[in-house]
Amino acid sequence: MKPISHQVPNHIQWLLKSEPSTFSIQALSNCVRQTEPWNGVRNYQARNYLKAMNVGDWGFFYHSSCKEPGIVGLVEIVRAAYPDHTAWDDESPYFDPKSTPENPRWFMVDVQLRQIFSETIPLSLLKRQIELNDMPLVKTRCRLSVMPVQSEESKTILELFP
DNA sequence: GCCAACGTTGGC
DNA sequence: GCCAACGTTGGC
Numbered sequence: 001m002k003p004i005s006h007q008v009p010n011h012i013q014w015l016l017k018s019e020p021s022t023f024s025i026q027a028l029s030n031c032v033r034q035t036e037p038w039n040g041v042r043n044y045q046a047r048n049y050l051k052a053m054n055v056g057d058w059g060f061f062y063h064s065s066c067k068e069p070g071i072v073g074l075v076e077i078v079r080a081a082y083p084d085h086t087a088w089d090d091e092s093p094y095f096d097p098k099s100t101p102e103n104p105r106w107f108m109v110d111v112q113l114r115q116i117f118s119e120t121i122p123l124s125l126l127k128r129q130i131e132l133n134d135m136p137l138v139k140t141r142c143r144l145s146v147m148p149v150q151s152e153e154s155k156t157i158l159e160l161f162p
Numbered sequence: 163g164c165c166a167a168c169g170t171t172g173g174c
Numbered sequence: 175g176c177c178a179a180c181g182t183t184g185g186c
Contacts, residue, residue, distance in 0.1 A: 019184085043169075065184050123185080141167050143183050 006114050012074065012154035014049070014059035015137060016111070017145040025061045025073045025116055034113035038146075039084045040094040042106060046146035050107050051081040058114065060149065060157065062137070070122040071157065079110035121160050131156040 016038060018024070028036055041047055053059075057077045063069060083104035086094040099105035127138045132153055136142045149157075 017184095045169095069185070141165095141184060143168065145183090 006076070008074065008115070008158070009058055010155070011058075011151040012060055012149055012158070013057045014053060014077075015062055015071070015135075015147050015149050016059045016075065017062045017064045019065045020063045021066070024063065025113070028061070028075070028111070028113045029116060035078060035110055037079075037084075037108045038111050039086050039108040041084070041108065041146060042087075042094065042096065043143070043145060046144055047107055049146045049148060050109055052148075053077045053080065053109050055080050059111065060154075063120070064145075068120050068122055070120040070124075070126070071117070072120050073113065073117050074115040075111040076114050077109050078112045081107040081109050084108040117161075121157065125160060126157070129156055129160070 020026075022040075023036075028034060038050070041050060055077055059075050059077065060071045061073045061075050063072050083101070084094070084099075084106040085101075086092040087096040087099035087104070087106045088101060089095055090097075094106075096105060123138070126132055126135075132138055135149070135153055136144045136147050
């Protein structure tokens with residue numbers, strides 16, 4: 001099933017990283033309604049960005065720790081932040097005993113697939129764009145998995161298409 | 163597979 | 175509250 005075609009907004013506000021061996025954009029494309037919770041974020045700064053997301057915001061989907069790290073497509077935030085219940089599941093790799101249903105520590109949003117790019121926009125290319133120098137993404141060994149993208153930055157990225 | 167960077171933990 | 179030890183991330 002192909003992603004539903006939508007008008008791409010002028011500003012893609014967010015960038016979401018995932019290891020494709022854990023959850024790839026192709027895996028999202030095979031999900032029911034091509035919508036999935038973005039769970040497993042266990043970093044406070046990234047969590048705070050998740051909580052700042054609004055329904056209707058868009059994000060770049062980034063593949064990390066793989067042969068060709070880079071941006072592979074676009075998603076839309078279709079549900080605002082709510083507690084990440086995988087933290088309460090002691091069978092889950094994301095289990096965190098310090099998070100409870102009464103006092104949840106970790107949150108997730110739901111994302112819906114909007115576009116799979118015909119080719120990956122590689123990190124190596126992003127790093128060569130002087131306009132993207134301020135993005136945490138292009139800093140050496142950036143570990144932030146959810147980050148905001150400035151309007152001009154998203155414009156620069158979308159203009160990198162061949 | 164290596165290893166630098168860096169966030170988190172926990173003893174004091 | 176400091177900071178060393180430790181664990182994880184993620185490009186290369």
